[in-house]
Amino acid sequence: MNRVFAALMASAALFATPADASKIFVSNEKGNTITVLDGTSFEVIHTFNGGQRPRGITASPDGKTLYICASDDNLVRVFDTETYEELPSLPSGPDPELFVLHPSGNPLFIANEDDNIVTVVDVHTRQVLAEIPVGVEPEGMGVSPDGKVVVNTSETTNMAHMIDTETFEIFANTLVDSRPRFAQFSPDGAALFVTSEIGGTVSVLDPADNYEIKHKIEFAVPGVLPEALQPVGLRVTEDGKKAYVALGPANRVAVVDAASYEVKDYLLVGQRVWQLAFSPDGKHLFTTNGNSNDVSIIEVATDKVLKSVQVGEQPWGVVAVP
Template structure:
């Protein structure tokens, strides 16, 4: 009797492991006005869960192991920690007045939050919420503070600035800035960390930056109110959302030229791409939807209704 039971148990275990291995990643979308996070199964592009997380979630990051979501919440000036197994908030860590973009280091150890009214970037331990520093930046009303892949740098953008502020993570201070154009918004690094791309909203331009020298090497014309930036996993393309045009453009990083434009919903904002680079998910802030783009054909393949005022997307 033991042998058939053992075989049955092994079959069930292998089947479960196989299902987990084949499970598509999930896209998490903070809905600023609804106070929720929509969870999208990227295998079938449907919302499978809606998490009630906070009053006004904006910035979002996810632990590398997929166990936790981290969100900024403006009304309580806090970072909200959500346990994904239960779907419930389990902690709240103070940040400062009007926190926006939130990013996690590749190793999952550090969180960086842009705190608008404080003109600072808050650096925290992801495991404990311990505040390591409030790093003052030159740009007023910082919105994004993005880690380089090696975790050495944070590049910070601000609404009232014409520069990208450079933060040395180990020293926990700003060590320089890179002149760009008015209102830098989204920032993305290539996977090898050699370049960063920054969208400047009021200049309708994407700036390519050489990270080694912290200097601009190309200016790429984009659409009106260019803001969100996402880089493909292979580093061959950069995607920029254009808020006023309701489009997303694809930029070839070899030539730093636009190779395609895709219509999406109203006021496209922040975005994320699947780990295989096959699909791009775009938060449409004024359409209450997420547009799914097939990156091979550069065509929109689905619009997914979510909550009110989606701010961005993370995928894990």
């Protein structure tokens, strides 16, 4: 019965709320562009230049400012989400790939793959506040809901590094499976999910127990080679009940029960699914599919893939703003 109710709610959302002005921004790594989708119709409404090799993409808490890691420009490009006007760039350190914005909207924590550091940048003064030495090839960045902890994953060191956001010092390190790509806290902060691309697992770390691993989620899809199951992007629903895991070249998104850590379903999306983002109302999940140049749209209530929308070349990251 719940399911029916949820489905009704979801389909209502598709047709109602014309006042919803939300937008979805997609960074296209190869196309050097940003595609903008309308949050209601899911149509492409605009495309603009995103700098050289745009990858990581995020927005300010008020949704007004868009930040993009322009990896080959070695800076963070900043745009107005309403006018698409480019604002002054932020320094990023070399080869920025992913970053995370403090929940307060400042500062920005940037992973610099080539330098084994995390750069902390004040988004207002555009000053570098700190450079934190981490492991080899820093990549994934996550922040705790209370903003006290930033997590960086280093791909060749195979660790999650927990950083105090006041002192900018590492206070804990946890070894995870090979090539950790992404870190995401549960909304209540009680669990930290770390995806391992080559290891093929998601480690669930316990912040209350010095970030020790309390569970490892594994994946298996009949007919898909185990090597192709490569977890990358991960998002947890606002109610904390479900986690979605992008499985890269397996072309699937896994749906995980965030309490039992059981994999409930595998949703077939586009090719080389990379990063994920929820719509502002949490009803839809957007996936970037790097090799098929599209974005798949998943209905969260039913776990159905509704449609796919063609975007630019090699979509990498995605963020939705209200």
